[in-house]
Amino acid sequence: TKGNVDGIIVHGPRMHDSRISLLNDIGIPYVVHGRASDAREPYSWVDVNNMHAFERATHFLLDLGHRRIGLINGQESMDFAIRRRAGFEAALGARGLVAEPRWLRSGEMSETFGHDMAREMLAAPTAPTAFLVSSMIVAIGVRRAIEELGLRMGRDVSVITHDDVLSYFRNGAEVPLFTATRSSVREAGRLSAEMLLELIATPGGPPRTRLLEAELTVGQSTGPAPGPAP
Structure with missing residues (x-):
């Protein structure tokens, strides 16, 4: 230098x-x-602690009775995304379950990516009843896909996302819109x-x-x- x-x-x-x-x-x-x-x-x-955050979020969905859970992750060349997937798989493994490859997606985190991946999985004959998502912007796309299919988020399909607590991208007002791991x-x-x-x-x-x-x-x-x- x-x-x-x-x-x-x-x-x-x-x-x-x-x-x-x-x-x-x-x-x-x-x-x-x-x-x-x-x-x-x-x-x-x-x-x-990305692994623990997504492990805890997955257990939360499992406790609600969900067994068909889709993971819409960030690019898995990134360390945070690898750790989040590891947490997801660890929680499933603790319940005697394994991650279904057909319900695993990773890519550039955008609203369009979230929408397209969720729409694709929800259109399958056996669709996830819940999604674990790597960012708020992706979760907004997932919500759009759910609503386009005439479904209701939180009733028909559950969503948990990661929230970076960005000042310009707030998760609802008094009651959060998304259940989220927040950091x-x-x-x-x-x-x-x-x-x-x-x-x-x-x-x-x-x-x-x-x-x-x-x-x-x-x-x-x-x-x-x-x-x-x-």
């Missing part, structure tokens, strides 16, 4: 993320917002910046880590699994 950068925050770590070894070689202080599961070198990070991306950014400043102020120390737990908030998008048609 030319000496005009004191530290770096790395966002969106992937599996096999070469940035970690590169920054270790350069020797500049850095903090990863997230984790890279396969990294062999120690590094500082701040991350939400503030703004707070994670603040903690990452604080950690980076500490690393800059005290060079040569060991890497620091911070694991944040998401809270599960119950909204209008979940309900008991529908019974068989009369």
Whole structure:
């Protein structure tokens, strides 16, 4: 470097993320917002416990009687998405169930992606009664697909999403629209910046880590699994 950068925050770590070894070689202080599961070198990070969040959300749906649960995940080259799928599969496995490949989707998180994947799965002869979704924008697309088919979210099809608590994208008013695993991306950014400043102020120390737990908030998008048609 030319000496005009004191530290770096790395966002969106992937599996096999070469940035970690590169920054270790350069020797500049850095903090990863997230984790890279396969990294062999120690590094500082701040991350939400994505595996536990989606494991807990899946158990919530299972407790409501759902057994046909679709996962609409982010791109599974991203570490957070891999951990979320692992949590989903762990909860199913704890109940003697396995994830159905026909109800698993991953891709770029957008409203259109959520709509198209949900519409495709709901049109199948055996459709999911619930979806676990990786972001609010994807969940909005899932809701649109449900309503286009004349179904009602929370009654006919349940939805749980992850909510980054973005100020411009609120999950309803007093009563949340979506049942959600909530973890503030703004707070994670603040903690990452604080950690980076500490690393800059005290060079040569060991890497620091911070694991944040998401809270599960119950909204209008979940309900008991529908019974068989009369």
